[in-house]
Amino acid sequence: MSKIRVLYVEDDPEWREGISHFFQAHERIDLYACAASIEACFSVLQDQPADVVVMDILLDDTELTGVDATLDITTQYPDVKVIMLSTLDDNDEIFNEAFMNGAYDYLYKYDFEKLPETIYEAMSNPTSKYGSRLRKLVYEKKRSLLNKGDRELLSLMVEGKTQLQIAEQLQVSLAAVKKHVGRILKKFNWSRSSRELADKCDKWGLLNEDEG
Incomplete structure (x- = not known):
């Protein structure tokens, strides 16, 4: 069975190191690259396609956020699943926009141990974990x-x-x-x-x- 290729986008070096170490215990997951910026993320994707991108939201190097990047990823690479991993747990607007932009799931950093299970689910499901209903509700809200x-x-x-x-x-x-x-x-x-x-x-x- 081929491994699931995962790209992690995070500007905090301690989190990059920690998640890299965490995934070493999961043989089905190949964390083949970490990117410290959105620009680096797209550079990696262009050269080495991923199955899943684990995306932080607040990145220091640009006005764009991981939520913005998610829209570009899911537009340019429709087969790639994006999982948000963030400390932001009380912002419904960001949560809703992440799914509007095509994110598969949204995890809080204190729940990072759920990442492997979420990645496996993402690879077996064709759409967002929350299905089309949430996306439709958010779409209609913004459309209005x-x-x-x-x-x-x-x-x-x-x-x-x-x-x-x-x-x-x-x-x-x-x-x-x-x-x-x-x-x-x-x-x-x-x-x-x-x-x-x-x-x-x-x-x-x-x-x-x-x-x-």
């Missing part, structure tokens, strides 16, 4: 934040248009576009760039037209 005008504006941003170009296309003032963007950012409690939010909403499928 956007009206038709919001989706139109974000779709234009995904196409690469600047706010000035959007204003010209929609025949409104630049100030009106800026104000509209600000309202969307507030709805999502978003502190990073509006283009990043547009890209994420597109990957989530939130910009599709309403059915019917």
Whole structure:
């Protein structure tokens, strides 16, 4: 039986060392690489594909989080299962977004001993541990934040248009576009760039037209 190839993404060297030592007792798991950053994670995946990525959430080297990286991993490598491993245990929004981004499961670091069992489960199940129902609930919650005008504006941003170009296309003032963007950012409690939010909403499928 071939081993399960696992990549661990964690910026804390003590955790990297500890998890590496922990997995030595599990013969079915091959922790073939550890990455200290999101950039290093994708570099490893490009050269050495993984079956499972164990992902920390708060990484010091970038504004992006492990939750953000999970969306990119599950988009670019749909066969890879991502398991979140974090100290954050009281943030429902992060928990929900992790599953919206395609995470298989979410473990707290004090439960790290559950990792082997969770990895085995991930390899035998085609979808998230919590199934499609949670993802649908989170999707509908986020979808409800956007009206038709919001989706139109974000779709234009995904196409690469600047706010000035959007204003010209929609025949409104630049100030009106800026104000509209600000309202969307507030709805999502978003502190990073509006283009990043547009890209994420597109990957989530939130910009599709309403059915019917």
